[in-house]
Amino acid sequence: MMKSLKTFKIGGVHPEENKRSANAPIQILPFPKQAIIPLGQNLGAPSKLLVKRGDEVKTGQLIGSGESFISANLHSPFTGKVSKVDDFLDSSGYRRPAIVIDVQEEDIWEDGIDTSAAIKREITADRQTIIDTIKSCGIVGLGGATFPTHVKLMVPDGKKAEFLIINGVECEPYLTSDHRLMLEKGEEMLIGIQILMKALNVEKAIVGIENNKPDAINHLTELAKSFDGIQIQALKVKYPQGGEKQLIKATLNREVPSGKLPIEVGCVVSNVGTAVAVYEAVQKNKPLIERVVTVTGKAVKKPSNFMVRVGTPVQQLLDAAEGLPENTGKIINGGPMMGKAITSTEVPVVKGTSGILLMKTEESRRKTLVNCIRCSKCTTVCPMGLEPFLLGKLVKMERYEDSMKERIMDCIECGSCHFTCPSSLPLLDYLRLGKQRAGQIIRSRK
């Protein structure tokens, strides 16, 4: 059985899964007293501020607008009063512009938003309306990269989308937010997928789910019987299968050329969370103001999944998971492979926060760094077929031009090389730095 399962071909690792919160149903988190809503929550340009200090805002009201091409709208997740517009610490480790809202306990929704729980299955909107609604509701990719979804749906001229691929892989260890969402909001998700299919004008959608979530696979296969063109595909457990290029390779055996987007091979990839958000936006007119966040870790007393409004401080989540364990060494925003340590528990949850991972002091420490022994393990595990040791060295020597020739921009920053390195070389740090510098060089050429 295991052998027949599909997966991507080159590279990949299999870290300890540790899905400790897989059986914890999604709970709704109580509102915080004060919420911090950063303006730059999406990939691309930050949203433009639309409110000022002292303004009363309703839940779902537009408070930031996406002006440039790659940018997204921002809506107030709470009802209350804007108490400040200032720079606040976010998960980047720096202070960035944000809106602070003094939260009122009672939710008053903006007009026109359907907050009932009834499932609306019939899709009445046409293609353009769907894309416009997704844009106005500020939907971004909830897998973590927060790429504005409406931009993805606008297929460039001359290209044709054949498949919609839905990422239910959740290959990051520990995280279970997508898993719980598939179990609890399966039907909404499938309707969301149909909406996306209509927007893209494709006949077929494939939901890729790793085999460590058999309950989700069974549940969705059962539900998908009543939906046309949606196929549930079980995949072998391998990190980083959630990367869009890896997922396309695993499900369709197509390879996205270097430096190109998935549309080149007729695919558009979206996350399961995004599909649910699309359902809520198109069918209920509800903007993206909340998401599922996993709070987990080896020392956490109650690993849980929460439905959290954007802007809620991480501290609130930790309290709900029965507090910060004493020997916590690092609080990580995201999963252990790609996540980043945050520097304060006052950091708010944003659209891209998929999990909060608490690491014990002893496991959080970086290992002692020794010299490269040229074992080539990093090359073997790189899912993009790169040579991380070489790229690391080139970046160290500031030879960015050469590193571009070695295709540093193809790196998906999955961290497999860093994870596998027996010398604990900071390969991911080098690659991220190199990509940043190479990006600057490419931009300056334009």
Next chain:
Amino acid sequence: MNEVILFALLTLGLLGTVAAVILYFVAQKFKVIEDPKIDLVDDVLPKANCGGCGFPGCRAFAEALVKSANVNHSLEGLNCPVGGNDTMKSAAAILGLEVEEKDPLIAVIRCNGSKVNSPAKIDYDGPSTCAFAHNLYAGEGGCPFGCLGLGDCVVSCDFDAIHINPETGLPEVNEKCVACGACVKACPRSIIELRPKGKKDRRIFVSCINQEKGGVAKKNCAVACIGCSKCFKVCPFDAITMNNNLAYIDPIKCKLCRKCVTECPTNAIHEINFPVRKVKTETSEETVETKKTMAVSHDNSNENPA
């Protein structure tokens, strides 16, 4: 037997002669005609190959000097910061030109966020490279403009002129600095600036580049510039400009009157190598850049966070 030796000698001799003739003509054909002045100029350059002049190595700089002398008949815009005025004068003498005297520069660290002034709130355990840390977070003390203290500038220095002081966690520049600018480029936060050494090695500068609002900056660091503009108002020479909550002293306009130093409420303005003021009891230190930091950290040296 003799025939064999004779034959071998003849063959090799003939081959050698033919090769020599070919090589002679090839050498004539591909002769590189180089201005002999380049060698002469190259000889007086310091041979540090540091790139401080903006050219890849001293040889390239010598070529540039000779070219500029031949084409423009001046050496304007070309300067060897390592050799200074002496080197430039002797190079100009070879080329039959004259150069203007330039004020020597020195690297200045514009951050005083030591372990005491800006105590660590975060424990960083990543690789000791400022470039990485800069990508990851604001810094142990929380100041997004401050020195990360991981020593990218120390690695970049070819002259052994910059070192991290383990007590303060900040880099310090010593008298070996030749102002080649390598550390300025290496610092991901642009904290280091090349400023004129000044008369009698005396300098006044704002030791902070934090552009945040006063309250925020002060929260992270006791000696941050809070943008109060007091120095701006007191300066009789208009040498101070205020931009983004930050004061900057123009080293050319500054007449080293020291009025701003006493005015600064957070001691963010540093005076270097000045004689002791009559009212104050501080001792002046000759070589140590961060005089005030030293004084402060001396008092609290037992409480240094790990």
